[in-house]
Amino acid sequence: MTCAEMEHVLPEIMEGVRTADQEAHLQNCRECSGILADLDEIRQRARSLHASEEPSSRVWESISTTLGEWRSETDVIAEQARELQASEEPSPRVWDSIQATLNEWRSEMNEISAEAGVLADSEPSPRVWNSLEIELRKAGLIRRPEPPVASGRSSGWRWAWLAPVAAALLVVGVTLSQRGHAPQGPASVATLPMASLEDQKMLDAVALRAPSMRAVYENNLRRVNAYIRDAEQSVKNDPTDPEAQESLVNAYEQKSMVYEMALDRSLP
Protein backbone atom coordinates (compact mmCIF):
# COMPACT_ATOMS: atom_id res chain seq x y z
CA MET A 1 0.00 0.00 0.00
CA THR A 2 1.26 3.50 -0.89
CA CYS A 3 0.81 6.81 0.91
CA ALA A 4 -1.51 7.95 -1.89
CA GLU A 5 -3.71 4.91 -1.43
CA MET A 6 -3.69 5.50 2.29
CA GLU A 7 -4.88 9.08 1.75
CA HIS A 8 -7.99 7.79 0.03
CA VAL A 9 -8.95 5.51 2.90
CA LEU A 10 -8.18 7.86 5.77
CA PRO A 11 -11.88 8.55 6.48
CA GLU A 12 -12.62 4.83 6.87
CA ILE A 13 -9.55 4.38 9.03
CA MET A 14 -10.76 7.25 11.18
CA GLU A 15 -13.92 5.24 11.76
CA GLY A 16 -11.78 2.40 13.07
CA VAL A 17 -12.01 0.01 10.12
CA ARG A 18 -8.53 -1.18 9.03
CA THR A 19 -7.29 -3.94 6.82
CA ALA A 20 -4.09 -5.83 7.46
CA ASP A 21 -2.41 -3.91 4.59
CA GLN A 22 -3.42 -0.58 6.03
CA GLU A 23 -2.26 -1.61 9.49
CA ALA A 24 1.10 -2.72 8.07
CA HIS A 25 1.51 0.54 6.19
CA LEU A 26 0.73 2.57 9.28
CA GLN A 27 3.33 0.56 11.21
CA ASN A 28 6.01 1.37 8.67
CA CYS A 29 5.11 4.90 7.54
CA ARG A 30 5.73 7.63 10.07
CA GLU A 31 4.09 10.26 7.88
CA CYS A 32 0.77 8.47 7.53
CA SER A 33 0.69 7.31 11.14
CA GLY A 34 1.53 10.89 12.20
CA ILE A 35 -1.33 12.29 10.13
CA LEU A 36 -3.70 9.73 11.57
CA ALA A 37 -2.56 10.58 15.09
CA ASP A 38 -3.21 14.26 14.39
CA LEU A 39 -6.69 13.55 13.11
CA ASP A 40 -7.43 11.39 16.13
CA GLU A 41 -6.25 14.15 18.41
CA ILE A 42 -8.61 16.60 16.74
CA ARG A 43 -11.49 14.21 17.21
CA GLN A 44 -10.58 13.66 20.83
CA ARG A 45 -10.39 17.37 21.50
CA ALA A 46 -13.64 18.01 19.77
CA ARG A 47 -15.29 15.38 21.97
CA SER A 48 -13.93 16.80 25.17
CA LEU A 49 -15.46 20.22 24.71
CA HIS A 50 -17.57 21.17 27.72
CA ALA A 51 -18.64 24.70 28.64
CA SER A 52 -21.31 27.31 28.13
CA GLU A 53 -21.14 29.60 25.15
CA GLU A 54 -21.29 28.95 21.50
CA PRO A 55 -18.07 29.71 19.70
CA SER A 56 -18.02 32.72 17.44
CA SER A 57 -18.66 32.40 13.73
CA ARG A 58 -15.00 33.36 13.25
CA VAL A 59 -13.92 30.06 14.75
CA TRP A 60 -16.24 28.12 12.47
CA GLU A 61 -15.08 30.05 9.43
CA SER A 62 -11.51 29.38 10.41
CA ILE A 63 -12.12 25.66 10.81
CA SER A 64 -14.03 25.54 7.58
CA THR A 65 -11.31 27.43 5.70
CA THR A 66 -8.59 25.26 7.14
CA LEU A 67 -10.44 22.10 6.26
CA GLY A 68 -10.96 23.41 2.72
CA GLU A 69 -7.27 24.18 2.37
CA TRP A 70 -6.40 20.79 3.73
CA ARG A 71 -8.67 19.21 1.16
CA SER A 72 -6.81 21.07 -1.58
CA GLU A 73 -3.52 19.86 -0.16
CA THR A 74 -4.67 16.26 -0.23
CA ASP A 75 -5.74 16.72 -3.85
CA VAL A 76 -2.24 17.95 -4.68
CA ILE A 77 -0.72 14.96 -2.90
CA ALA A 78 -3.03 12.61 -4.77
CA GLU A 79 -2.06 14.23 -8.08
CA GLN A 80 1.61 13.91 -7.29
CA ALA A 81 1.12 10.33 -6.24
CA ARG A 82 -0.51 9.63 -9.58
CA GLU A 83 2.46 11.19 -11.33
CA LEU A 84 4.70 9.05 -9.22
CA GLN A 85 2.82 5.94 -10.19
CA ALA A 86 3.10 6.86 -13.85
CA SER A 87 6.86 7.31 -13.75
CA GLU A 88 9.14 4.33 -13.28
CA GLU A 89 11.84 6.19 -11.41
CA PRO A 90 10.55 9.27 -9.57
CA SER A 91 12.91 12.19 -9.46
CA PRO A 92 14.14 13.56 -6.12
CA ARG A 93 12.12 16.66 -6.97
CA VAL A 94 8.87 14.68 -6.74
CA TRP A 95 9.90 13.17 -3.41
CA ASP A 96 10.89 16.57 -2.04
CA SER A 97 7.64 18.05 -3.21
CA ILE A 98 5.61 15.32 -1.52
CA GLN A 99 7.64 15.70 1.62
CA ALA A 100 7.08 19.47 1.64
CA THR A 101 3.36 19.06 1.04
CA LEU A 102 3.06 16.57 3.85
CA ASN A 103 4.87 18.96 6.17
CA GLU A 104 2.49 21.74 5.20
CA TRP A 105 -0.38 19.43 5.77
CA ARG A 106 0.85 18.57 9.23
CA SER A 107 1.20 22.25 9.99
CA GLU A 108 -2.39 22.79 8.87
CA MET A 109 -3.46 20.02 11.17
CA ASN A 110 -1.70 21.70 14.07
CA GLU A 111 -3.58 24.90 13.30
CA ILE A 112 -6.89 23.09 13.31
CA SER A 113 -5.91 21.43 16.54
CA ALA A 114 -5.12 24.81 18.05
CA GLU A 115 -8.50 26.13 16.90
CA ALA A 116 -10.16 23.18 18.56
CA GLY A 117 -8.22 24.04 21.70
CA VAL A 118 -9.80 27.50 21.62
CA LEU A 119 -13.18 25.84 21.81
CA ALA A 120 -12.24 24.12 25.04
CA ASP A 121 -13.42 27.17 26.98
CA SER A 122 -16.82 27.28 25.40
CA GLU A 123 -19.92 25.11 25.70
CA PRO A 124 -21.15 23.65 22.44
CA SER A 125 -24.89 23.45 21.95
CA PRO A 126 -26.39 20.61 19.89
CA ARG A 127 -26.38 23.08 16.99
CA VAL A 128 -22.64 23.50 17.39
CA TRP A 129 -22.07 19.77 17.35
CA ASN A 130 -24.25 19.60 14.33
CA SER A 131 -22.20 22.27 12.57
CA LEU A 132 -19.00 20.48 13.45
CA GLU A 133 -20.39 17.25 12.13
CA ILE A 134 -21.45 18.90 8.88
CA GLU A 135 -17.97 20.37 8.41
CA LEU A 136 -16.32 17.03 9.10
CA ARG A 137 -18.62 15.35 6.64
CA LYS A 138 -17.90 18.01 4.02
CA ALA A 139 -14.21 17.43 4.59
CA GLY A 140 -14.70 13.70 4.14
CA LEU A 141 -13.47 12.87 7.63
CA ILE A 142 -16.59 10.93 8.44
CA ARG A 143 -18.68 9.03 5.97
CA ARG A 144 -21.65 6.81 5.89
CA PRO A 145 -20.88 3.21 4.95
CA GLU A 146 -21.39 2.26 1.35
CA PRO A 147 -24.75 0.64 0.66
CA PRO A 148 -24.52 -3.15 0.34
CA VAL A 149 -24.00 -4.41 -3.18
CA ALA A 150 -27.11 -6.00 -4.61
CA SER A 151 -26.92 -9.74 -4.97
CA GLY A 152 -26.92 -11.38 -8.36
CA ARG A 153 -30.00 -12.29 -10.35
CA SER A 154 -31.81 -15.34 -9.12
CA SER A 155 -31.72 -18.37 -11.36
CA GLY A 156 -35.36 -19.07 -10.64
CA TRP A 157 -36.57 -16.53 -13.15
CA ARG A 158 -39.54 -18.59 -14.10
CA TRP A 159 -40.96 -17.95 -10.65
CA ALA A 160 -40.12 -14.27 -10.79
CA TRP A 161 -43.82 -13.42 -11.03
CA LEU A 162 -44.20 -14.75 -7.48
CA ALA A 163 -42.09 -11.96 -6.07
CA PRO A 164 -44.38 -9.04 -6.98
CA VAL A 165 -47.46 -11.04 -6.08
CA ALA A 166 -46.03 -12.03 -2.70
CA ALA A 167 -44.84 -8.49 -2.17
CA ALA A 168 -48.32 -7.16 -2.90
CA LEU A 169 -49.84 -9.63 -0.44
CA LEU A 170 -47.30 -8.70 2.18
CA VAL A 171 -47.80 -4.99 1.67
CA VAL A 172 -51.55 -5.41 2.07
CA GLY A 173 -51.03 -7.60 5.14
CA VAL A 174 -48.54 -5.29 6.79
CA THR A 175 -50.67 -2.25 6.02
CA LEU A 176 -53.74 -3.88 7.54
CA SER A 177 -51.85 -5.10 10.59
CA GLN A 178 -50.27 -1.74 11.22
CA ARG A 179 -53.43 0.27 10.73
CA GLY A 180 -54.32 1.90 13.99
CA HIS A 181 -50.84 1.41 15.40
CA ALA A 182 -49.15 4.37 13.81
CA PRO A 183 -46.41 5.77 16.04
CA GLN A 184 -47.28 8.88 17.98
CA GLY A 185 -45.42 12.13 17.93
CA PRO A 186 -45.02 15.28 15.93
CA ALA A 187 -44.82 14.96 12.18
CA SER A 188 -41.86 17.32 12.00
CA VAL A 189 -39.28 14.95 13.46
CA ALA A 190 -36.76 16.32 10.97
CA THR A 191 -36.81 19.64 12.78
CA LEU A 192 -35.66 18.07 16.05
CA PRO A 193 -31.99 18.18 17.03
CA MET A 194 -29.61 16.31 14.76
CA ALA A 195 -27.75 13.31 16.06
CA SER A 196 -24.26 13.86 17.47
CA LEU A 197 -21.16 12.18 16.08
CA GLU A 198 -21.60 9.37 18.58
CA ASP A 199 -25.23 9.01 17.57
CA GLN A 200 -24.16 8.94 13.94
CA LYS A 201 -21.77 6.08 14.63
CA MET A 202 -24.49 4.17 16.37
CA LEU A 203 -26.89 4.79 13.48
CA ASP A 204 -24.26 3.58 11.04
CA ALA A 205 -23.85 0.42 13.10
CA VAL A 206 -27.61 -0.14 13.05
CA ALA A 207 -27.72 0.45 9.29
CA LEU A 208 -25.04 -2.18 8.77
CA ARG A 209 -27.13 -4.77 10.58
CA ALA A 210 -30.60 -3.71 9.50
CA PRO A 211 -30.70 -0.89 6.91
CA SER A 212 -34.46 -0.48 7.25
CA MET A 213 -34.15 0.25 10.98
CA ARG A 214 -31.84 3.22 10.57
CA ALA A 215 -34.67 5.70 10.05
CA VAL A 216 -36.54 4.34 13.07
CA TYR A 217 -33.51 4.80 15.29
CA GLU A 218 -32.68 8.20 13.86
CA ASN A 219 -36.19 9.58 14.37
CA ASN A 220 -36.31 8.33 17.92
CA LEU A 221 -32.85 9.60 18.71
CA ARG A 222 -33.94 13.04 17.56
CA ARG A 223 -36.88 12.87 19.93
CA VAL A 224 -34.69 11.78 22.81
CA ASN A 225 -32.12 14.47 22.07
CA ALA A 226 -34.90 17.08 22.10
CA TYR A 227 -36.01 15.69 25.46
CA ILE A 228 -32.48 15.94 26.86
CA ARG A 229 -32.04 19.45 25.53
CA ASP A 230 -35.25 20.72 27.16
CA ALA A 231 -34.65 18.83 30.40
CA GLU A 232 -31.16 20.30 30.65
CA GLN A 233 -32.59 23.75 30.11
CA SER A 234 -35.16 23.18 32.87
CA VAL A 235 -32.44 22.12 35.29
CA LYS A 236 -30.38 25.13 34.31
CA ASN A 237 -33.36 27.41 34.95
CA ASP A 238 -33.89 25.95 38.41
CA PRO A 239 -31.15 23.59 39.61
CA THR A 240 -33.06 22.90 42.84
CA ASP A 241 -36.22 21.68 41.10
CA PRO A 242 -36.39 17.92 41.82
CA GLU A 243 -38.85 17.28 39.00
CA ALA A 244 -36.65 18.98 36.46
CA GLN A 245 -33.81 16.74 37.65
CA GLU A 246 -36.08 13.73 37.38
CA SER A 247 -36.98 14.65 33.82
CA LEU A 248 -33.31 14.89 32.95
CA VAL A 249 -32.67 11.45 34.39
CA ASN A 250 -35.63 10.10 32.44
CA ALA A 251 -34.37 11.67 29.25
CA TYR A 252 -30.95 10.09 29.68
CA GLU A 253 -32.57 6.76 30.51
CA GLN A 254 -34.33 6.94 27.17
CA LYS A 255 -31.11 7.60 25.36
CA SER A 256 -29.45 4.76 27.21
CA MET A 257 -32.31 2.47 26.18
CA VAL A 258 -31.99 3.40 22.51
CA TYR A 259 -28.26 2.71 22.60
CA GLU A 260 -28.76 -0.60 24.39
CA MET A 261 -31.30 -1.66 21.78
CA ALA A 262 -28.95 -0.65 19.00
CA LEU A 263 -26.14 -2.68 20.52
CA ASP A 264 -28.30 -5.72 21.21
CA ARG A 265 -27.08 -8.02 18.48
CA SER A 266 -29.84 -10.53 19.01
CA LEU A 267 -32.30 -8.03 17.52
CA PRO A 268 -32.11 -6.23 14.19
Place this chain on the structure above:
Amino acid sequence: MENRLRAARITGVLIIAAVLMVAAETRKEYHFPVGAKASVSVTNPYGPISVKPATGNEVVVTAITHTDKVEIDQSQSGDRVDILSHLLAGADSQSGRVDYEIQVPSDANVTLHSSTGPMRAEKLQGDVNLEGTTAVVEVRDLNNAHVHVRTMEGPVTLTNVRDAHVDITSVSGSVVLTDVTGRFVQVNSASGAIRYDGDFGTGGEYLLTSHSGDIDAVAPGYASVDVTARSVTGQVENDFPLQPKHTPFTVKVGSAFSGTMGKAASSVRLLSFSGKIHFRKR
Protein backbone atom coordinates in the same frame (compact mmCIF):
# COMPACT_ATOMS: atom_id res chain seq x y z
CA MET B 1 -64.75 -11.06 -21.64
CA GLU B 2 -61.09 -10.12 -21.70
CA ASN B 3 -61.45 -8.42 -18.32
CA ARG B 4 -63.08 -11.49 -16.85
CA LEU B 5 -60.24 -13.70 -18.07
CA ARG B 6 -57.73 -11.31 -16.64
CA ALA B 7 -59.48 -11.26 -13.27
CA ALA B 8 -59.60 -15.04 -13.22
CA ARG B 9 -55.88 -15.21 -14.01
CA ILE B 10 -55.00 -12.78 -11.21
CA THR B 11 -57.17 -14.68 -8.76
CA GLY B 12 -55.44 -17.91 -9.74
CA VAL B 13 -52.04 -16.36 -9.23
CA LEU B 14 -53.00 -15.06 -5.78
CA ILE B 15 -54.34 -18.44 -4.74
CA ILE B 16 -51.17 -20.20 -5.90
CA ALA B 17 -49.02 -17.67 -4.06
CA ALA B 18 -51.04 -18.09 -0.90
CA VAL B 19 -50.84 -21.89 -1.16
CA LEU B 20 -47.05 -21.73 -1.65
CA MET B 21 -46.70 -19.44 1.37
CA VAL B 22 -48.78 -21.74 3.56
CA ALA B 23 -46.95 -24.80 2.28
CA ALA B 24 -43.63 -23.34 3.41
CA GLU B 25 -44.82 -23.18 7.02
CA THR B 26 -43.24 -25.52 9.52
CA ARG B 27 -44.74 -26.06 12.96
CA LYS B 28 -42.58 -27.28 15.82
CA GLU B 29 -43.47 -27.93 19.42
CA TYR B 30 -41.09 -28.19 22.36
CA HIS B 31 -41.83 -29.29 25.92
CA PHE B 32 -39.69 -28.39 28.92
CA PRO B 33 -40.57 -29.69 32.39
CA VAL B 34 -39.77 -27.01 34.98
CA GLY B 35 -40.21 -26.31 38.68
CA ALA B 36 -41.64 -23.33 40.50
CA LYS B 37 -40.68 -19.83 39.40
CA ALA B 38 -39.03 -20.94 36.20
CA SER B 39 -37.40 -18.42 33.86
CA VAL B 40 -38.36 -18.39 30.21
CA SER B 41 -36.60 -16.20 27.69
CA VAL B 42 -37.64 -15.84 24.05
CA THR B 43 -35.72 -13.78 21.52
CA ASN B 44 -37.50 -13.47 18.21
CA PRO B 45 -36.26 -10.69 15.94
CA TYR B 46 -39.25 -10.88 13.62
CA GLY B 47 -42.71 -12.09 14.48
CA PRO B 48 -45.25 -12.41 17.24
CA ILE B 49 -44.79 -13.93 20.68
CA SER B 50 -47.79 -14.79 22.79
CA VAL B 51 -47.47 -16.09 26.35
CA LYS B 52 -50.30 -17.71 28.30
CA PRO B 53 -50.47 -19.80 31.46
CA ALA B 54 -50.01 -23.57 31.19
CA THR B 55 -51.97 -26.12 33.13
CA GLY B 56 -49.00 -28.05 34.56
CA ASN B 57 -45.36 -27.52 35.45
CA GLU B 58 -44.26 -27.43 31.89
CA VAL B 59 -43.19 -24.85 29.34
CA VAL B 60 -44.71 -25.56 25.94
CA VAL B 61 -43.31 -23.69 22.97
CA THR B 62 -45.06 -23.79 19.62
CA ALA B 63 -43.03 -22.18 16.86
CA ILE B 64 -44.11 -21.67 13.27
CA THR B 65 -41.41 -20.84 10.76
CA HIS B 66 -42.25 -19.72 7.24
CA THR B 67 -38.97 -20.38 5.45
CA ASP B 68 -35.70 -22.21 6.00
CA LYS B 69 -33.92 -18.89 6.59
CA VAL B 70 -34.50 -19.19 10.31
CA GLU B 71 -33.91 -21.93 12.86
CA ILE B 72 -35.16 -22.37 16.40
CA ASP B 73 -32.37 -22.68 18.97
CA GLN B 74 -33.67 -23.97 22.28
CA SER B 75 -31.96 -24.91 25.50
CA GLN B 76 -32.86 -25.74 29.08
CA SER B 77 -30.69 -25.42 32.12
CA GLY B 78 -32.52 -26.41 35.27
CA ASP B 79 -35.60 -24.23 35.46
CA ARG B 80 -34.31 -21.82 32.87
CA VAL B 81 -35.50 -22.15 29.27
CA ASP B 82 -34.02 -20.12 26.43
CA ILE B 83 -35.54 -19.90 22.97
CA LEU B 84 -33.89 -18.01 20.15
CA SER B 85 -34.89 -17.52 16.52
CA HIS B 86 -31.59 -17.96 14.81
CA LEU B 87 -31.56 -15.96 11.58
CA LEU B 88 -29.53 -17.49 8.78
CA ALA B 89 -27.75 -15.58 6.05
CA GLY B 90 -30.12 -13.54 3.92
CA ALA B 91 -33.00 -13.64 6.37
CA ASP B 92 -35.15 -10.55 6.55
CA SER B 93 -38.30 -9.47 8.31
CA GLN B 94 -40.43 -11.77 6.17
CA SER B 95 -38.27 -14.82 5.68
CA GLY B 96 -36.93 -14.63 9.23
CA ARG B 97 -40.33 -14.43 10.84
CA VAL B 98 -41.30 -16.96 13.49
CA ASP B 99 -44.69 -17.08 15.22
CA TYR B 100 -44.48 -18.22 18.84
CA GLU B 101 -47.17 -19.38 21.19
CA ILE B 102 -45.77 -20.14 24.61
CA GLN B 103 -47.42 -21.67 27.63
CA VAL B 104 -45.67 -21.28 30.97
CA PRO B 105 -46.55 -22.04 34.59
CA SER B 106 -48.33 -18.92 35.82
CA ASP B 107 -45.57 -18.14 38.36
CA ALA B 108 -42.83 -18.20 35.70
CA ASN B 109 -40.68 -15.17 34.98
CA VAL B 110 -40.89 -14.32 31.31
CA THR B 111 -38.52 -12.26 29.17
CA LEU B 112 -39.46 -11.53 25.56
CA HIS B 113 -37.45 -9.72 22.91
CA SER B 114 -38.84 -8.96 19.49
CA SER B 115 -38.09 -6.14 17.12
CA THR B 116 -41.35 -6.21 15.20
CA GLY B 117 -43.60 -8.15 17.56
CA PRO B 118 -46.36 -8.08 18.50
CA MET B 119 -45.77 -9.38 22.04
CA ARG B 120 -48.60 -10.46 24.30
CA ALA B 121 -48.59 -11.78 27.85
CA GLU B 122 -51.66 -12.65 29.88
CA LYS B 123 -52.84 -14.25 33.12
CA LEU B 124 -49.39 -14.53 34.70
CA GLN B 125 -48.13 -13.86 38.20
CA GLY B 126 -44.38 -13.81 37.69
CA ASP B 127 -42.19 -11.02 36.38
CA VAL B 128 -42.67 -10.02 32.77
CA ASN B 129 -39.96 -8.23 30.82
CA LEU B 130 -40.75 -7.19 27.27
CA GLU B 131 -38.47 -5.36 24.91
CA GLY B 132 -39.06 -4.40 21.30
CA THR B 133 -38.27 -1.74 18.76
CA THR B 134 -41.47 -1.27 16.81
CA ALA B 135 -43.32 -4.14 18.44
CA VAL B 136 -46.84 -3.69 19.72
CA VAL B 137 -46.95 -4.78 23.38
CA GLU B 138 -50.08 -6.04 25.10
CA VAL B 139 -50.19 -7.22 28.70
CA ARG B 140 -53.38 -8.17 30.49
CA ASP B 141 -54.75 -9.88 33.57
CA LEU B 142 -51.59 -9.95 35.65
CA ASN B 143 -51.46 -10.12 39.41
CA ASN B 144 -48.65 -9.34 41.78
CA ALA B 145 -46.17 -9.13 38.93
CA HIS B 146 -43.26 -6.94 37.99
CA VAL B 147 -43.92 -5.63 34.48
CA HIS B 148 -40.99 -4.06 32.72
CA VAL B 149 -41.53 -2.84 29.15
CA ARG B 150 -39.09 -1.06 26.86
CA THR B 151 -40.00 -0.06 23.31
CA MET B 152 -38.81 2.52 20.88
CA GLU B 153 -42.02 3.24 19.01
CA GLY B 154 -44.25 0.28 19.61
CA PRO B 155 -47.52 1.10 21.39
CA VAL B 156 -47.93 -0.43 24.85
CA THR B 157 -51.23 -1.50 26.39
CA LEU B 158 -51.62 -2.82 29.94
CA THR B 159 -55.07 -3.92 31.03
CA ASN B 160 -56.17 -5.26 34.40
CA VAL B 161 -52.76 -5.44 36.01
CA ARG B 162 -53.10 -5.49 39.79
CA ASP B 163 -50.69 -5.08 42.71
CA ALA B 164 -47.87 -4.83 40.24
CA HIS B 165 -44.61 -3.02 39.93
CA VAL B 166 -44.82 -1.41 36.50
CA ASP B 167 -41.97 0.28 34.69
CA ILE B 168 -42.51 1.33 31.07
CA THR B 169 -40.07 3.24 28.90
CA SER B 170 -41.04 4.15 25.34
CA VAL B 171 -39.59 6.83 23.12
CA SER B 172 -42.48 7.52 20.78
CA GLY B 173 -45.00 4.75 21.29
CA SER B 174 -48.28 5.46 23.00
CA VAL B 175 -48.89 3.91 26.42
CA VAL B 176 -52.36 2.99 27.63
CA LEU B 177 -52.91 1.70 31.17
CA THR B 178 -56.40 0.53 32.05
CA ASP B 179 -57.16 -0.68 35.58
CA VAL B 180 -53.51 -0.82 36.51
CA THR B 181 -52.57 -0.52 40.17
CA GLY B 182 -49.50 -1.23 42.25
CA ARG B 183 -46.89 0.01 44.65
CA PHE B 184 -44.96 1.63 41.85
CA VAL B 185 -46.20 2.51 38.39
CA GLN B 186 -43.92 4.51 36.16
CA VAL B 187 -44.21 5.49 32.51
CA ASN B 188 -41.39 7.38 30.85
CA SER B 189 -42.04 8.59 27.31
CA ALA B 190 -40.39 11.10 25.01
CA SER B 191 -43.12 11.87 22.52
CA GLY B 192 -45.73 9.18 22.97
CA ALA B 193 -49.11 9.92 24.53
CA ILE B 194 -49.86 8.38 27.92
CA ARG B 195 -53.34 7.44 29.06
CA TYR B 196 -54.18 6.08 32.49
CA ASP B 197 -57.71 4.95 33.26
CA GLY B 198 -58.16 3.60 36.78
CA ASP B 199 -58.55 4.47 40.46
CA PHE B 200 -54.83 4.57 41.36
CA GLY B 201 -55.41 1.97 44.10
CA THR B 202 -54.03 2.66 47.57
CA GLY B 203 -50.51 3.26 48.79
CA GLY B 204 -49.02 3.42 45.34
CA GLU B 205 -46.67 5.80 43.63
CA TYR B 206 -47.60 6.74 40.07
CA LEU B 207 -45.26 8.72 37.89
CA LEU B 208 -46.26 9.45 34.31
CA THR B 209 -43.80 11.61 32.40
CA SER B 210 -43.60 12.60 28.78
CA HIS B 211 -41.52 15.17 26.99
CA SER B 212 -43.93 16.21 24.24
CA GLY B 213 -46.72 13.66 24.45
CA ASP B 214 -50.08 14.37 26.06
CA ILE B 215 -50.97 12.78 29.39
CA ASP B 216 -54.57 11.87 30.05
CA ALA B 217 -55.37 10.51 33.51
CA VAL B 218 -58.94 9.37 34.01
CA ALA B 219 -60.10 8.52 37.53
CA PRO B 220 -63.41 8.00 39.34
CA GLY B 221 -64.65 10.53 41.87
CA TYR B 222 -63.77 8.20 44.76
CA ALA B 223 -60.07 8.04 43.85
CA SER B 224 -57.80 8.77 46.83
CA VAL B 225 -54.74 10.61 45.55
CA ASP B 226 -52.17 13.26 46.22
CA VAL B 227 -51.71 14.62 42.71
CA THR B 228 -49.23 16.98 41.11
CA ALA B 229 -49.32 17.92 37.43
CA ARG B 230 -46.89 20.18 35.62
CA SER B 231 -46.27 21.01 32.00
CA VAL B 232 -43.51 23.49 31.25
CA THR B 233 -44.97 24.85 28.04
CA GLY B 234 -48.14 22.79 27.60
CA GLN B 235 -51.60 23.16 29.08
CA VAL B 236 -52.82 21.52 32.27
CA GLU B 237 -56.47 20.81 33.04
CA ASN B 238 -58.13 19.38 36.12
CA ASP B 239 -61.75 18.22 36.49
CA PHE B 240 -61.58 17.50 40.24
CA PRO B 241 -62.04 19.77 43.26
CA LEU B 242 -58.66 19.29 44.98
CA GLN B 243 -57.59 20.28 48.45
CA PRO B 244 -54.63 22.60 47.94
CA LYS B 245 -51.22 21.58 49.23
CA HIS B 246 -47.77 23.04 49.49
CA THR B 247 -45.51 22.51 46.48
CA PRO B 248 -41.77 23.05 46.11
CA PHE B 249 -42.43 24.94 42.88
CA THR B 250 -44.50 27.97 41.93
CA VAL B 251 -47.91 26.89 40.70
CA LYS B 252 -48.85 28.74 37.54
CA VAL B 253 -52.53 28.55 36.64
CA GLY B 254 -52.97 26.58 33.44
CA SER B 255 -49.53 24.98 33.51
CA ALA B 256 -49.54 23.23 36.91
CA PHE B 257 -51.79 22.13 39.73
CA SER B 258 -51.34 20.21 42.93
CA GLY B 259 -53.69 18.95 45.61
CA THR B 260 -55.29 15.99 47.34
CA MET B 261 -58.48 13.98 47.00
CA GLY B 262 -59.95 11.74 49.67
CA LYS B 263 -57.29 10.38 52.03
CA ALA B 264 -54.54 10.89 49.46
CA ALA B 265 -53.70 7.20 49.60
CA SER B 266 -51.62 7.18 46.43
CA SER B 267 -49.15 9.67 45.06
CA VAL B 268 -49.70 10.68 41.45
CA ARG B 269 -47.32 12.85 39.47
CA LEU B 270 -48.01 13.84 35.89
CA LEU B 271 -45.12 15.66 34.24
CA SER B 272 -44.64 16.89 30.72
CA PHE B 273 -42.52 19.48 28.98
CA SER B 274 -44.72 20.52 26.07
CA GLY B 275 -47.56 17.99 26.16
CA LYS B 276 -51.04 18.69 27.44
CA ILE B 277 -52.03 17.14 30.76
CA HIS B 278 -55.64 16.43 31.63
CA PHE B 279 -56.72 14.95 34.99
CA ARG B 280 -60.14 13.84 33.93
CA LYS B 281 -63.18 12.68 35.88
CA ARG B 282 -64.62 9.37 34.73
